[in-house]
Structure formats: C-alpha cells, structure tokens
Amino acid sequence: MIQIQNLYKAYNGIAILDNINLNIQRSEIFGIVGQSGAGKSTLLRCINGLESFDKGKIIVNSTDISALSEKDLLSFRRKIGMIFQNFALLNRRTVIDNVMLPMECWHYPKEARRKKAQELLEIVGLADKTMALPHELSGGQKQRVAIARALTLEPDILLCDEATSALDPAITKSILDLLADVNRQMGITIVIVTHDMSVVKGVCNRMAIVTGKQIAAVGEVSETFLAEPSSLLELIGKKEVVAPASHRILRLSLRDTSIDQAFLNDFVSKLKLEFTIIAANVEQFYGKSCGHLYLSIAVENIERARAYCLNKGMDCTVLVPGGRPGGKDDVL
Template sequence: MIELRHVQKQYQSGSHTTYALHDIDLSIEQGEIFGIIGHSGAGKSTLLRSINLLERPTAGSVVVDGVELTALSTKQLQEQRRRIGMIFQHFNLLSSATVEENVAFPLKLIKTPKAEVNQRVRELLELVGLTEQSRKYPAQLSGGQKQRVGIARALATNPHVLLCDEATSALDPQTTNSILSLLLDINRKLRITIVLITHEMHVIRSICDRVAVIHQGRIIEQGPVAEVFLKPRHEVTKQFIEQVADSIDFRDEKLSPDSTILKINFLGESTYEPILSRVVQETGVTFSILQGTISRMKSTPYGQLVVKIEGPRQAADDTVSLLIERGLDVEVYEHGLG
C-alpha cells in the first residue's frame, strides 16, 4: 500500500549538511493503522509529509497505491494527492467558512457537481457526529469539534490513505480519546489506511496495529505494537513506554536467599487465565504480587505482573520454564543469594 525505500531528506547550509531523514525503509499495509512515534525534532513530521511529498525526499522512492509519487510530474502528483487525506494538529480550518463549507472546500476545488457536494458533506458530517453543527463557524466550536471537521474535510475526496500530523496533541485527554475512537471507527467502516505521528505512547497503544520509532532521523525499531510495547529493544522506545507504564524500584525490596523477582507479560486471552496460579502449584513456590496492570492494545488485552516468588532456586527456575512453555514472556529481574 505504502512503500518508502531508502528515503533521505537533507538540508544544506553552506558546507554543512543536516539529515532530517536517513535511509528510511517502511512498508505499510492496506487498511492498517500505522503509528510513528518520536521526540520533537526526531524527524517524524518530515517522514509523514514525505508520504504525500509535501516534503520531497532528497533521495529514495515513495510508492502509494502502486504509484511511485517521486516519479510523477507536478500535475500527476496533484491528482494522486486526492487519494491521500491529511489532518493537522492545529486543524487548519477556514475561519470565515462554516463547517459544511470547510468540508465542501476540497470538492469544490476539483469542480464536483453541487448536488454531489451536498450529498457528500451530509454523509461526512453524520460520520463524524457534526450534523447539528453544519452552519457554525470554527470559532464557535470546541477543539474536538474542530478536529472532527478536519477529519471530515480530509475524507471528502474518498482518499485511500489518511495522514494524521499530531492530530490529538492540542486536545485534552478526554477529547483525545474521543478522536482516537472516531479514527478507529473510520478505519473499520471505510477500511482506509491511517498513518499517524505522535509523541504519546497512549495514542499508539490505543489504536495502532504497528509502530515505528524514529530517533535522529532513523527508524530504530518497528513492528506490531504488542511486540514493541512488551519487548522494547532500544532505550528511546523504553522511555516512551514509561509514559504509560507504572515503574517500580526494586532496590529497596528485601530479598531472602530463596527470593526471585519476575516480570511476566500476558497477551490475548491468556491475560485472563490463571496460568501463574497453576504453575506455582506444580512447582511448590509461593508468590506475592509487587505490581500488576491489565489494559488493552487496540482490541487486544494484555497484562503485566511483577511478582516475588519464594522457593529453592531450582523450583524458581522450573517456574520460569513452565511459564514460558505456556506462552508467557518472562524476565528474571533479580535472584536472592540462595
């Protein structure tokens, strides 16, 4: 659906070259929600805007829907961009136009017949829940309503791809959740591919299927959200995960010679199964929970437990082996001195 191959973006200032993007390879599938997360200045906005060539790469190729955008003429590129909608952090609405006029604007630009414009606007305002606000102006709307107008406008030309440039960063948490729910609903109903950038792991965890982590213009980690979230490899990724995960300091935890601290990750239906209880009955160790959470990544349940088990070292090792055999991800934090 979307292919970025060896994409680079560099800026020249005299003899000094700055790389905003360096050798980016990404493949995004039809119908998925793909997240790109990074700190400010990491290159995520440049990467997103490279997909529709608002930022033209210095090198590499961008293919969307089988069409290599980097090989098109200006006129051909304008036509292809109709298949790529975009929403922005600060909405970018026309302040002197009503809600319905804002949504209709892209259709009028391509000289769509008036009856078709009116029908499409009605459909989109119903989709985003703004039918009753159609005659209002942006100044009369809340931040969440403005973003809903932006989403409706971006969908006006029936795009195959929706790019979201920090679409929830200017919103409060409750409104953010409502916009994320709307994007998820749009993805399910229209099967539109959504690519979003953010610096908030909560956004990634809530609606994305896969995620790429960008740092200093490079993709340092990518994969399914659950895999990246539960088994982060890069230190930057671990920092983002700390945004949504409570941390616990075990340095002051008193360990007996027969103590072992484990971190256990559950994913999917195993989250609700008594696997740990069954295993400790088999191995004869006892356990106490130091920390535990159950949440969801998009529609997939997951859980994380940090437990202290008490028992001989061999029994502790057997417990770890059985938990892994039964499909859980287990990390040994610390053994006692037994």
C-alpha cells in the same frame, strides 16, 4: 499499500531521516511515535509528497512518488487526506463551506459538493452545524470538520499529524473512535503521527518508533509494549521494579487470559517455590488486554521457575538489578 525504502532526508546537509524502511498495510491504522524533533512529521509529509527527499523510494499503491511530475504529484495527492493539529479551518467560511473547499479547488459541480459535504457532516456527527462558523465550535467539533474535509475527495489514505494533541482526553477518545469508525466503514488506511501513547494504544493496529533518525522498532502495538524495547522505554520512562538483593524478578507477559489463577496455583504446588507478586499491570490495546506480572523469586530458584514457565508456553524474562532483561549468566 505504502512502502518506504532506504529513505534519506536532510536539511542544509543535516540528516533528519536516515535509512528509513517501513511497510504500511492496506486498511490498517498505523502509528508513528517518537520524541519531538525525531522526524515523524517530516516522514508523514514525505509520504504525501509535500516534502521531497534526497535518497530512497516511497511507493504508494504501486506508484513511486519520486518519479512523478508536478502535475502527476498534484493528482496523486487527491487520494491522500491530511488532518493537522491546528485544524486549518478558514475562519470566515461556514462549516459546510470548509468541508466543500477541496472539492471546490477541483471544480466539482456545486450540487455534488454540497451533497457530499452534508453526507460527511452526518458521518462525523455535525449535521446540525452546517452553517456555523469555526469560532462557534469546540476544539473537538473543529477537528471533526477537518476530518470531514479530509474525506471529501474519497482518499485511500488518511494522514494525521498530531491531530488530537490540542484536545482534552475525553474529546481525544471521541475523535479516535470516529477515526476507527471511518477505518472500518470505508477501509481507509490511516497513518497517525503522535507523541501520545494513549492514542497508539487506543486505535492503532501496528506502530513504529522513530529515534536517532531511524526506525528503532516496528510491530503490533500490544506486542511492542509487551517486549518493551529500549526505544519505547526511552519514550515512556523505564519502569523501576525492585526486588531484595537475594532475589531476581521474573517478568511474565500477559496476553488476554493466558495467565490465570490455575497457573499460579500450579506454579506453587508443582515447583514448591516461594514467590511474591511485586507488581502487575494490564492495559487495553484496541480490543486486546495485555500486560506484565512481576514475581520476586530467590536467586537459586529463578532458573527453575523460568524453565517451568517456558515449558508451559509462557513468555517470560528474568530481570537483573536495574530492571533490564538478563540471561542465565547475569542471574547466576
């Protein structure tokens, strides 16, 4: 659906994005995360042609956008909807007029504009607000208007630039639920730029982490959080899990019901090893339950415990002092 190849973008000779390679699949919800200034929003604007780039290619639906003329680029943008952090509504226009604006710019017949806008306002739950002005709406309602407006030209792709950062958690969840419904019902590919990890966990299928001007990690959201790459830990903060000096920590990755009480009973009865559960966390990732279980085990027993878990098909990692993954040489 969206292929980004060796993308390079600079401002005044200073690189903002360097050697970006990314594939976003049709009909998925894809999250792009990173620290402020990492280039997330710039990357999003390159995808819809609002920003030019210096090197590389962006191919959308088999179209190389860098090869498009200004006229063709304008037509191309019709199939890409955009939702902004500040809603970008016209204060003197009613809700339905704001929704109809893109169709007005493309000279749709008046009756067709109104019919489409009313249908979309019904979808986003604002059928009773058609004649309201933006100042009469809550933040969440304004963002729903913006979503309806972005859908008027029936886009293939919906780009969201920090679309929920100005909203409180409850309203954010309602907007994410709406985006998920739009994705399921219309099959629209959604790309979300955010610094809020709860947004990625709550609605995205896959994610990419942008750091150091490059893509540091890409993968399914749940698997990325289970793997805990260094780029992710830089964003969310390193988890400090400490064991006594004579012990090491065995981190087991939990995927739904892959580790249960029977496994822990076998762990004790068959290995005859003592251990202490020193931490555990399970989180929800858009329909999946995943997390980690941290066991404190004596140094002399850690490799035997690790080998047993691996033999049982468990994803496990030994953490050495400081909380970083370690190998056998670190442990012994």
